Amino acid sequence: MSDNQPTDYAAIIRAAQSTVAEPPEWLTTGKHVYSPEYGVGEVMAILGKRLIIQFVEEVNPAQFKDWEDALTKGSTEMSGWNPYSSKR
Numbered sequence: 001m002s003d004n005q006p007t008d009y010a011a012i013i014r015a016a017q018s019t020v021a022e023p024p025e026w027l028t029t030g031k032h033v034y035s036p037e038y039g040v041g042e043v044m045a046i047l048g049k050r051l052i053i054q055f056v057e058e059v060n061p062a063q064f065k066d067w068e069d070a071l072t073k074g075s076t077e078m079s080g081w082n083p084y085s086s087k088r
Helices: 009-017 067-072
Strands: 032-035 039-047 050-055 062-064
Touching: 009 039, 009 050, 032 050, 050 067, 062 067
Parallel strands: none
Antiparallel strands: 032 039, 039 050, 050 062
8 A cells, every 4th residue: 555644755765775675677667567456556756665656647756665475465567568559
């Protein structure tokens, strides 16, 4: 689930400085992902374990505290969506 609280910039900086596992290739900045809750979105950043995604139907980016947890729970998955194609 995403946080509906104000962004904790200090936590983001700490997370960016920590060592974590590498995300899969499809979960990198600029790639499109799918969420059953939010629909299609674009990965804006992964800072440490924090995953930030801008979803098409949402005004504000969604933040997930732990990208590995988001994958395990099925909150985010690979998307075959191409913005330049009429196919999904």
